[in-house]
Amino acid sequence: MVAKVLKKKEASKAEKLDLFAWEGTDKKGGKVTGETRGANAAMIKNELRRQGINPKKIKKKSLSGLGGRSKKKITAKDIALFSRQLATMMSSGVPLVQSFEIIGRGHDNPSMQDLVLAIKADVEGGNTLTDAMRKHPYYFDELYCNLVQAGEQAGILEGLLHKIALYKEKVEAIKGKIKKAMFYPAAVVVVAFIITTILMIFVIPQFEDLFKGFGADLPALTKFVIELSALFQKWWWAIFGGIGGVVYGLMEAKRRSKKVNHVIDRMLLKLPILGEIVTKATVARFARTLSTMFAAGVPLVEGMTTVAGASGNIVFETGILKIRDNVASGMSLQASMRQTGLFSNMVVQMVAIGEEAGSLDAMLGKVADFYEQEVDDAVDGLSSLLEPIIMSVLGVLIGGLVVAMYLPIFKMGAVVN
Numbered sequence: 001m002v003a004k005v006l007k008k009k010e011a012s013k014a015e016k017l018d019l020f021a022w023e024g025t026d027k028k029g030g031k032v033t034g035e036t037r038g039a040n041a042a043m044i045k046n047e048l049r050r051q052g053i054n055p056k057k058i059k060k061k062s063l064s065g066l067g068g069r070s071k072k073k074i075t076a077k078d079i080a081l082f083s084r085q086l087a088t089m090m091s092s093g094v095p096l097v098q099s100f101e102i103i104g105r106g107h108d109n110p111s112m113q114d115l116v117l118a119i120k121a122d123v124e125g126g127n128t129l130t131d132a133m134r135k136h137p138y139y140f141d142e143l144y145c146n147l148v149q150a151g152e153q154a155g156i157l158e159g160l161l162h163k164i165a166l167y168k169e170k171v172e173a174i175k176g177k178i179k180k181a182m183f184y185p186a187a188v189v190v191v192a193f194i195i196t197t198i199l200m201i202f203v204i205p206q207f208e209d210l211f212k213g214f215g216a217d218l219p220a221l222t223k224f225v226i227e228l229s230a231l232f233q234k235w236w237w238a239i240f241g242g243i244g245g246v247v248y249g250l251m252e253a254k255r256r257s258k259k260v261n262h263v264i265d266r267m268l269l270k271l272p273i274l275g276e277i278v279t280k281a282t283v284a285r286f287a288r289t290l291s292t293m294f295a296a297g298v299p300l301v302e303g304m305t306t307v308a309g310a311s312g313n314i315v316f317e318t319g320i321l322k323i324r325d326n327v328a329s330g331m332s333l334q335a336s337m338r339q340t341g342l343f344s345n346m347v348v349q350m351v352a353i354g355e356e357a358g359s360l361d362a363m364l365g366k367v368a369d370f371y372e373q374e375v376d377d378a379v380d381g382l383s384s385l386l387e388p389i390i391m392s393v394l395g396v397l398i399g400g401l402v403v404a405m406y407l408p409i410f411k412m413g414a415v416v417n
Contacts, residue, residue: 080168087161200232225404284371291364
């Protein structure tokens with residue numbers, strides 16, 4: 001217990017170390033530069049002198065890029081690209097520390113430069129790559145660190161970095177497809193709402209002034225639109241505020257309440273068309289994550305906790321944790337998966353074959369490939385299906401408003417004739 005407390009204190013202390021850039025001369029008088037983490041400049045100076053370097057200039061570097069405080073945020077795509085670059089560098093025989101130097105200096109994002117060079121400084125200081133990455137959990141999650149640790153312990157870091165890079169690229173590709181499927185209809189709805197609001201607040205009142213001198217009853221549709229316009233003009237702030245409040249409230253409730261999160265995720269899975277895409281994407285992520293961890297030699301039960309967290313949907317997360325408990329009690333993986341009712345018969349059968357043949361990671365990889373392709377096809381099909389539907393809805397909405405405004409004019413023309 002005491003050892004654990006001391007270890008936590010040491011880790012906490014290590015996390016507070018700052019990054020210093022320094023210049024100096026070596027024993028031969030040659031100019032050398034570098035970056036080192038330390039509590040203060042004096043400690044850096046002593047460390048450099050122990051290494052035979054005469055420090056001339058030591059300057060503390062800003063780590064504003066770490067923890068998402070920089071102007072340019074570090075994205076998941078940045079981490080995926082970093083993983084691929086590091087795997088490629090090591091395959092080419094470039095030493096680990098030098099790989100970090102090349103990747104860090106060459107990155108366009110200053111925040112990513114700070115992150116990579118901070119990891120480099122930790123590794124130079126004697127920490128393992130796993131320990132260096134665990135100091136930045138916002139960017140390197142438990143799955144990432146576990147895989148790196150398995151690679152370091154087994155002496156196959158290069159091979160596992162390639163698997164990590166492939167995993168990150170596939171996951172980001174799936175996320176991109178889901179965003180693509182949801183962005184188009186959402187963008188059209190927003191544009192339609194903005195256009196409708198402009199018509200209601202600025203255009204329709206002009207027609208209302210024109211209709212006052214007609215001296216005849218207006219059509220029912222025109223009256224309804226004018227009354228709706230008056231409502232918009234008077235309460236526009238409440239309408240916009242209410243919509244914004246509902247959206248913000250749902251987002252906060254989803255973030256803070258597990259129960260609300262579960263309800264929203266379950267409803268998302270039951271949506272027509274889109275729910276099927278989300279389900280396939282989640283199954284693909286589950287299969288890809290478990291395949292990568294199993295191939296890295298991570299025990300099945302131990303890996304399932306990380307896989308559950310990476311699923312991205314609380315319904316699947318709950319189901320995967322049940323699978324973990326069942327497997328831990330002696331049940332086969334395929335039987336546990338079938339019991340949850342979350343996985344199709346094809347997925348369960350593929351897992352059963354993989355268990356019997358001793359090639360579970362390969363079979364899970366094939367399942368991931370299949371469902372990733374299914375997501376691609378489903379998103380393309382959804383886009384083709386939504387275009388005519390959205391255009392029809394917009395036509396009815398905007399066209400209905402226009403017709404409502406011109407009905408009195410048509411009626412007056414008929415009377416004149």
